[in-house]
Amino acid sequence: MKWIIGLMSLCFSLSVLAFPTTLAHKYGTIEIDRQPSRVVIVGHLDQDDVLSFAVKPLAIRDWYGNQPFAVWPWAQTLLGDSNPVILDARILDYEAIAALKPDIIIGVSSAMNEKEYLKLNAIAPTLAPPAGYEDWTIPWNIRHLIIGKALGYQALAEQHIQSLQQKLTQAKSAHPEFKNKTASVAFYYNKQPGAYATKDLRSGFLMDLGFVIPPEIDQIAGDAFYASFSEERLDILDNDIVVWLASQETIESASTSVFRKRLPFYKNKKEYFTGDLVGGAFSFFSYLSIQYLLDEMLPEMSKITK
Secondary structure (H helix, E strand, C coil): CHHHHHHHHHHHHCCECCCCEEEEECCEEEEECCCCCCEEECCCCHHHHHHHCCCCCCEEECCCCCCHHHCCHHHHHHHCCCCCEEECCCCCCHHHHHHCCCCEEECCCCCCCHHHHHHHHHHCCEECCCCCCCCCCCCHHHHHHHHHHHHCEHHHHHHHHHHHHHHHHHHHHHCHHHCCCEEEEEEEECCEEEEECCCCHHHHHHHHCCCECCHHHHHHHCCCCEEECCHHHHHHHCCCEEEECCCHHHHHHCCHHHHHCCCHHHHCCCEEECHHHHHHHHHHCCHHHHHHHHHHCHHHHHHHHC
């Protein structure tokens, strides 16, 4: 991954410190007096952003996937030989966090409530999610910039964002076959199919590439970022491409497959299966993982939609 090597060198040449600094979040503000060096991550996705600034966290909160030190392949080079403590995905272990003596706790991609925030902030200044966004819907560029500012790398964060936005624009131009094609990001969970609404970051990615998400998905989702429906309504997914957030084996073995095999998108081979690794990158949807997605997803999606 040559882009990771270039990123590592940039991290040292473009550091612009701006301390003391104050950042707003949904529970108030965080005051940061000097550049943090002892970083603990309680957001489920924030390790990608932290590592992209060549900052080695003391601890990382796991999410899923059983990856080494909760870091996925697109970011493992940046972790190097660091051995961060792995924090439980389900609960916040305040004693374990306090024992690390952090000077900042980063939880931008967490769904922490105010009570949890107050407990964390009593340990160290805590960066909670920004106001104005529902849980799990913070755009990648907003998350990246906030964390960059907190760590003293605002200029580098802005450069990262500009560079990736250019790559997304170039990808859209390079794939005119995506324009105005209908698409859905589908899942199968608890024996029920569903699809992600337009407010979800994964659907947003497809829209940025020129695809159109059928409005019926948003209508069913309502205020949620996803829509679940019965197997009999699998026709909702009858689009120009269905991106399954799962392996082909998982979907083939699901009860949904009985209904799926009756539909045109199956018969016309208009399905893309992310599998575990691409699915992880799709769900993390970070500055680092999006670049991985552009390399891994687009060539296959192009074949399906042409």
